[in-house]
Amino acid sequence: PRTGKTTLLQDTANAILTNHPEVHMIVLLVDERPEEVTEMKKILRPGNREVISSTFDESPRNHTNVSEMVLEKAKRMVEMNQDVVIVLDSITRLARAYNSVMPSSGKVLSGGIDANGLIKPKKFFGSARNTEEAGSLTIIATALVDTGSKMDQVIFEEFKGTGNMELQLDRSISDMRLYPAIDLVKSGTRREELLLTKNELNRMYVLRKYLKTVSPIQGIETLRKKMATTPTNDEMLNSMSN
Numbered sequence: 001p002r003t004g005k006t007t008l009l010q011d012t013a014n015a016i017l018t019n020h021p022e023v024h025m026i027v028l029l030v031d032e033r034p035e036e037v038t039e040m041k042k043i044l045r046p047g048n049r050e051v052i053s054s055t056f057d058e059s060p061r062n063h064t065n066v067s068e069m070v071l072e073k074a075k076r077m078v079e080m081n082q083d084v085v086i087v088l089d090s091i092t093r094l095a096r097a098y099n100s101v102m103p104s105s106g107k108v109l110s111g112g113i114d115a116n117g118l119i120k121p122k123k124f125f126g127s128a129r130n131t132e133e134a135g136s137l138t139i140i141a142t143a144l145v146d147t148g149s150k151m152d153q154v155i156f157e158e159f160k161g162t163g164n165m166e167l168q169l170d171r172s173i174s175d176m177r178l179y180p181a182i183d184l185v186k187s188g189t190r191r192e193e194l195l196l197t198k199n200e201l202n203r204m205y206v207l208r209k210y211l212k213t214v215s216p217i218q219g220i221e222t223l224r225k226k227m228a229t230t231p232t233n234d235e236m237l238n239s240m241s242n
Helices: 005-019 034-043 060-079 091-101 119-125 150-159 171-175 198-212 216-229 233-241
Strands: 024-030 049-054 084-089 136-141
Touching: 005 024, 005 034, 005 084, 024 034, 024 060, 024 091, 034 049, 049 060, 060 084, 060 091, 060 119, 060 136, 091 119, 091 150, 119 136, 119 150, 171 216, 198 233, 216 233
Parallel strands: 024 049, 024 084, 084 136
Antiparallel strands: none
């Protein structure tokens, strides 16, 4: 909370709409404030997108029904050879809703989560894939952590490491009014060697070694300054490695 998560989601969604206008984007807001739903609709640039929501004044059953409807719609679009991106805010609140509506299994895990409570949220998140015969489904989801709730922590741990990319935000960076408040050391992409050349990968290792030696605040400040003074990622990495 209070790390600029919503703003980062909006910027990410707009970047996808700008650079990949052929993609169909569905922004799914679960258990969020009505004001955030309205703001999301206004801020997202016009294009092939839609905002679907179930606000916090709705029942948990409505949260789960809406999310299942969105997922099934996305699957049908993928079958029709469409590339689809679902932006979900948040997987934590969706898991809470499923935990409330699922029949009790008689087994309660740490944090008050039923043993069956995370099956459908995992199925939702695990539906993302790139098919060979048709389109692709990408799911970008947020997870809440450090909220003071044991349940939220357990949900976060269950989903941690399941995605292809993780972006962790740090409240201490946000408190310094630095945006984006990304903890660069804890964030990363799986199999990044498939996305970068060997030369770029070596320079990325140099950058990550440096970031391990400084605080998260100093790391993001340094990177922001480098990005502001270099026109391309290639030049920035060259300057960092030197």
